[in-house]
Amino acid sequence: MRLVLVGPPGAGKGTQAEFIAAHLSVPKISTGDIFRANVSQGTPLGLEAKRYMDAGGLVPDEVTINMVRGRLAEQDAVDGFLLDGFPRTVPQAVALDKMLADTGATLDLVLELIVDNDEVIRRLSGRRTCHGCKKIWHVEFDPTSNEGVCDRCGGELYQRDDDKAETITERLKVYGRDTAPLVDHYGAQGKLVGIDATGPVEDVTERAINELRSFS
Ligand code: AP5
Ligand code: ZN
Numbered sequence: 001m002r003l004v005l006v007g008p009p010g011a012g013k014g015t016q017a018e019f020i021a022a023h024l025s026v027p028k029i030s031t032g033d034i035f036r037a038n039v040s041q042g043t044p045l046g047l048e049a050k051r052y053m054d055a056g057g058l059v060p061d062e063v064t065i066n067m068v069r070g071r072l073a074e075q076d077a078v079d080g081f082l083l084d085g086f087p088r089t090v091p092q093a094v095a096l097d098k099m100l101a102d103t104g105a106t107l108d109l110v111l112e113l114i115v116d117n118d119e120v121i122r123r124l125s126g127r128r129t130c131h132g133c134k135k136i137w138h139v140e141f142d143p144t145s146n147e148g149v150c151d152r153c154g155g156e157l158y159q160r161d162d163d164k165a166e167t168i169t170e171r172l173k174v175y176g177r178d179t180a181p182l183v184d185h186y187g188a189q190g191k192l193v194g195i196d197a198t199g200p201v202e203d204v205t206e207r208a209i210n211e212l213r214s215f216s
Pocket of ligand 2: 134151153155
């Protein structure tokens with residue numbers, strides 16, 4: 001299955017992507033994770049991406065599209081994938097449509113995670129991520145038993161640089177301007193399904209998997 005997760009920052013895309021990708025046995029491809037890995041390794045791509053990420057803006061389409069094209073050509077993504085954080089602009093969506101058409105493939109479904117801005121702010125300001133296994137936690141909604149230490153691998157937790165209040169506001173603005181139009185793009189293709197992304201993580205996963213059932 002070829003699936004895209006779309007939704008505002010903090011909607012729970014990364015959290016849900018892990019469960020949904022495991023359920024579908026497809027690779028989870030997160031452009032945010034790929035950029036962050038490049039930033040921490042200090043690669044030229046990371047140095048370029050960091051300038052935009054720290055300001056809450058988007059990395060230029062050309063850079064992002066080329067990176068995804070390379071990743072989708074890898075063997076594990078040939079029969080299916082779950083994209084988290086891509087596409088994020090209409091030109092990225094058009095490029096993805098073309099990349100897939102070139103190989104005779106199409107997207108099956110675009111799942112939109114719906115939450116309001118107040119919830120986004122609560123989620124992002126309390127988010128913590130594990131340096132080791134990359135699991136996403138929350139100080140209030142999904143806390144670890146020892147503060148600052150991952151329950152899964154014992155790794156140290158950190159707060160993302162772009163989860164500061166002023167950067168969150170900018171990311172929400174960018175989402176409304178550049179990413180929300182994807183709802184119309186995929187709506188017109190009949191591929192969009194919106195789900196309520198509030199409530200416990202497991203309930204959101206169940207809603208998502210129910211939608212996948214009716215589409216597979
Ligand atoms: P990216 O990493 O994709 O960030 P984002 O879209 O802003 O999304 P987040 O990762 O912040 O949130 P999420 O929806 O994954 O939520 P999460 O599951 O963590 O991108 C970062 C940056 O990279 C961008 O700003 C841009 O600069 C660049 N970039 C990436 N892709 C790009 C592209 N295609 N083009 C150009 N630039 C690009 O959950 C959030 C918190 O809430 C967690 O603490 C979690 O524990 C908690 N939580 C989750 N679900 C629930 C729930 N149901 N109830 C309570 N708490 C919950
Ligand atoms: Zn960990």
